[in-house]
Amino acid sequence: MTIRQLLETIKKNDPKADLSLVSKAYDFAEKxxxxxxxxxxDDYIQHCLHTAKTxxxxxxxxxxxxxxxxHDVPEDTEKTxxxxxxxxxxxxxxxxxGITKLSRIKYRGIDRYVENLRKMFVAMAQDIRVILIKFADxxxxxxxxxxxxxxxxxxxxxxxxxxxxxIANRLGIGELQARLEDAAFKYAYPDEFINIEQLIKKNxxxxxxxxNNMIRKAKTKLDKQGIKYYxxxxxxxxxxSFYRKFLKFxxxxxxxxxxxxxxxxxxxxxxxxxxxxxxxxxxxxxxxRIKDYIAQPKPNGYQxxxxxxxxxxxxxVEIQIRxxxxxxxxxxxxxxxxxxxxxxxxxxxxxxxxxxxxxWLKEIKDNSKFLEGAKIDVFQNRIFVFTPRGDVIDLPEGxxxxxxxxxxHTEIGNKCAQVMINNQISSLDxxxxxxxxxxxxxxxxxxxxxxxxxxxxKTRTARSHIEVYKNKSWKKFIPKFSNKx
Ligand code: MN
Numbered sequence: 001m002t003i004r005q006l007l008e009t010i011k012k013n014d015p016k017a018d019l020s021l022v023s024k025a026y027d028f029a030e031k032x033x034x035x036x037x038x039x040x041x042d043d044y045i046q047h048c049l050h051t052a053k054t055x056x057x058x059x060x061x062x063x064x065x066x067x068x069x070x071h072d073v074p075e076d077t078e079k080t081x082x083x084x085x086x087x088x089x090x091x092x093x094x095x096x097x098g099i100t101k102l103s104r105i106k107y108r109g110i111d112r113y114v115e116n117l118r119k120m121f122v123a124m125a126q127d128i129r130v131i132l133i134k135f136a137d138x139x140x141x142x143x144x145x146x147x148x149x150x151x152x153x154x155x156x157x158x159x160x161x162x163x164x165x166x167i168a169n170r171l172g173i174g175e176l177q178a179r180l181e182d183a184a185f186k187y188a189y190p191d192e193f194i195n196i197e198q199l200i201k202k203n204x205x206x207x208x209x210x211x212n213n214m215i216r217k218a219k220t221k222l223d224k225q226g227i228k229y230y231x232x233x234x235x236x237x238x239x240x241s242f243y244r245k246f247l248k249f250x251x252x253x254x255x256x257x258x259x260x261x262x263x264x265x266x267x268x269x270x271x272x273x274x275x276x277x278x279x280x281x282x283x284x285x286x287x288x289r290i291k292d293y294i295a296q297p298k299p300n301g302y303q304x305x306x307x308x309x310x311x312x313x314x315x316x317v318e319i320q321i322r323x324x325x326x327x328x329x330x331x332x333x334x335x336x337x338x339x340x341x342x343x344x345x346x347x348x349x350x351x352x353x354x355x356x357x358x359x360w361l362k363e364i365k366d367n368s369k370f371l372e373g374a375k376i377d378v379f380q381n382r383i384f385v386f387t388p389r390g391d392v393i394d395l396p397e398g399x400x401x402x403x404x405x406x407x408x409h410t411e412i413g414n415k416c417a418q419v420m421i422n423n424q425i426s427s428l429d430x431x432x433x434x435x436x437x438x439x440x441x442x443x444x445x446x447x448x449x450x451x452x453x454x455x456x457x458k459t460r461t462a463r464s465h466i467e468v469y470k471n472k473s474w475k476k477f478i479p480k481f482s483n484k485x
Contacts, residue, residue: 001049009056010065021088022052022062025069028087032077039147047140048072054136058175058332064129067095071133075100098130099137131167135176138164142183157187161240172301172333181240189243196243199253204236207260210315214262214283217312221278222264229275230265230324237261261318265327269294272321276305279319283309286316294326302330383434393438399458401428402449405440406462413465417443429456 003026007019029048036044052068066088074081074096081100085093138160145153161184168177186193211234222229237245237259246253264275272294279285289308297303304322311317322330385393385404395403401421406413418441419426432438448469457463 001046001053003049006049006053006056006065009053010062013056013059017062022066022069025066025088025092028079029069029073032073032079036076038144040144041147042144044072044076047137047144050140050143051133051136054139054176055132058132058173060129060132063092064095064132067092067099067129068133068136070096071099071137075103095127095130095133098127099133102130102134128171131171132173132176135164135168135173135180139176139179139183142180142187145183145187153187157184160184161188168333172329173331174302174333175331178238178241182238185240185243192243193239196239196246199246200236200239200242200259203253203259207315207317208234210311210313211260211262211317214311214317217282218262218264218279221282222275225274225278227271227274227278228267230267232262232264234260235263261320264319264321265324266321268323272305272323275321276307279307279309279321283311283317285309289318294322301333304330383432385432385434385436385438388437388439395432396458399432400430400456401426401432401438401440402453402457403459403462404432404438406457406465407459408440410465412440412442413462414448414469415442415444415446416440416449417446428453 003023006026007022010017010019010022026045026049030045033044033048038044038047048069048071051071052065055065055068070084070088070092073079073084081093081097084096138156141156142160145156148156160180165177165181165184168174168180185196215232215234218232219229222232242259264279266272266275276290286308289306291306293302293304293306303326304320306318306320308316308318383395383397383399385395385399387393387408393404393407395407401419402413402416405416405419416428419428419430420439420441421430421432421436423437423439449466451466451470454463454466454470457466
């Protein structure tokens, strides 16, 4: 791949884009990585170009694409983060720094899994753009995974299916999720992949022919009714999502209608429902297969009308109807916000994603203490820290280990004697940072919390527990004196 191909992709989305900084970033990265090879034998810069290309295909703003080109520079070359900052500014440098931090995973096994999740979560809390670059980076690593040893292939593939793809799903980036899953599938489950591939290849040509006839028919009908459509097209199901359905329907392939599906993109919500009427008039719908995700969106924001009909030749075909905005949301999820020049730190929506992710981590960790009763008012003022087991605890900015301890459990707070932050002994009044791993050391002989802690605790929970204890011990103290009389 060449820089020219990258520039062309960007131009296609935005003819007026100023490409000089992209070219400059390419030159910078190319020079820095010069002489380095990928395990495939390609020049290293190919990896940077492919990463940037994926980001440009998502129609993301230039700084993200530039950071994509530069993402491995500080980690793998003599150029430093400072150099990146000097030439490309703080914003790009910050993203590159985020990626660099994310790529250092030192554990194995379950610890690796937890650390991975933790890092993704923290990166996301700081800058959601870093995650998008990481997805693009991972996609190219998967595409070149054939050149890696078998154990690394399996590990990278499983990590993708268990961590990256679900996060992409939660962020609503259907397009990237599908690409990551399909690229990982054949290394994660090689035998199953071959089966599915054969199944699809066998069934696809017949279905496709029917589908093309249906597309023609649908277009004529819509034209007749004067309904404007942006696009009507057939799509093949992605391998991995087909595999998931295959398992869901106990490997009965006749149950899976949407091996190919028809997608209709129209102008307005009213048109969506009108089109559904026309479709059902043309081909009989199958009972129980109509789903209105417009009135009831999926948790990640996905909207569309779904139906399945007996098409021509009695072939069952799934049909999805949506507006263009819904389509962009479905393919790009969080990334679609930039299309509308909304701020990436837009507020409520981001908070919702974070809460959803938090929920999701909760499912994974199955820990009832996690985010217990947490009402995150303003996300910007929260930090996310971790227990040694990887559970996420959210606290207000400026919170200390004492706040953390009381958040976990009153007794942990009461008996708190010492704290380890990121495996180092620290003082109890130290302000916690996003991503810290906090371990409280308790002393069971300790009578109760130190009233001095009131000087620095941030949360109401910690404050009230310390005050209750202080008052109790003070009252105990008084009767002792009076009893002496
Ligand atoms: Mn990389």
